[in-house]
Amino acid sequence: MARNAVQFQKGLSEPEFERRYGTEEQCREAVIAARWPQGFQCPGCGSQRHSMVTTRDLFQCSDCRLQTSPIAGTIFASTKLPLRTWFRALYHMTQSKQGISSIELGRRLGVTQTTAWNIKHKLAQVMLERDASKQLTRRVEIDDAYVGGEHTGGKRGRGAEGKTPFVAAVETSDDGKPVRIKLRRVTSFCTHAIASFAKTSLAPDCTVVSDGLRCFGGVTEAGCSHQVVVTGSGPVAARTPAFKWANTALGNIKASITGTYRAISTQHVPRYLAEFEYRFNRRYDLAAMIPRLTWAGVRTPPMPYRLLKLAEIHA
Numbered sequence: 001m002a003r004n005a006v007q008f009q010k011g012l013s014e015p016e017f018e019r020r021y022g023t024e025e026q027c028r029e030a031v032i033a034a035r036w037p038q039g040f041q042c043p044g045c046g047s048q049r050h051s052m053v054t055t056r057d058l059f060q061c062s063d064c065r066l067q068t069s070p071i072a073g074t075i076f077a078s079t080k081l082p083l084r085t086w087f088r089a090l091y092h093m094t095q096s097k098q099g100i101s102s103i104e105l106g107r108r109l110g111v112t113q114t115t116a117w118n119i120k121h122k123l124a125q126v127m128l129e130r131d132a133s134k135q136l137t138r139r140v141e142i143d144d145a146y147v148g149g150e151h152t153g154g155k156r157g158r159g160a161e162g163k164t165p166f167v168a169a170v171e172t173s174d175d176g177k178p179v180r181i182k183l184r185r186v187t188s189f190c191t192h193a194i195a196s197f198a199k200t201s202l203a204p205d206c207t208v209v210s211d212g213l214r215c216f217g218g219v220t221e222a223g224c225s226h227q228v229v230v231t232g233s234g235p236v237a238a239r240t241p242a243f244k245w246a247n248t249a250l251g252n253i254k255a256s257i258t259g260t261y262r263a264i265s266t267q268h269v270p271r272y273l274a275e276f277e278y279r280f281n282r283r284y285d286l287a288a289m290i291p292r293l294t295w296a297g298v299r300t301p302p303m304p305y306r307l308l309k310l311a312e313i314h315a
């Protein structure tokens, strides 16, 4: 059997992670390098001339005297936690294939579950925003699914009560391999919702392959062509090669969510899906996810605290 490139690739080992990000100073340097790749630049006047304020916590502009913290205005700014804790969270969230619950994350970081939940959702927000603008291209398999209730990842027609509908779209290469996925919450499976999903998430030159659920015709409103493959239902449908990857991705999500989380409330679904999507789309380079997320994190504003405060603690 062919070796699976994802399964056998080496992630970042814990000792290697400790070597690169083990101290507060190393994490701080990583944040500074991500924020100002060409060296410090004053957010006030653009000057590069600066000095450090005593404790090295602040950069002071030599021209306008503005003092700037490297984490000000970034996702890392909104807590008093050491950066080292944030980087450990980045490690656990990116290197575990199935995701990590906030209970488990809290245990590993030595913080309360509430704190872990906050960190996790802020980093998931970074993942969500990072992938939002990248459209799928070429051939795309599309399928409908639900999170929540008893049938996570299950098919339609079982009643949608307490469940959150989402679209799973998988871009496949010419030789039929999955390239990237999009997992997006939709209001419902109606033509309008699918058209809106397609305009945001799919390039207009896509050929979209679906099982013919009526709403998927909505992709043509975004300029995509739509190809229907009738699958029937039950085990036969699951074996239809046209949907091999959409089905595989949904299966993995189901395993991930039911294995890791007890319950997910609707308002948080986009971030759980974003975590899965982010990891899947970068699965060939696990180690690079930490610097890449750091780069994105310093370009993501602190998440509004009220959003997290409103949130119930679920997983």
Ligand SMILES: [Zn+2]
Pocket (backbone or CB within 6 Å): 042, 043, 044, 045, 046, 047, 061, 062, 063, 064, 065, 066
């Ligand atoms: Zn300045």
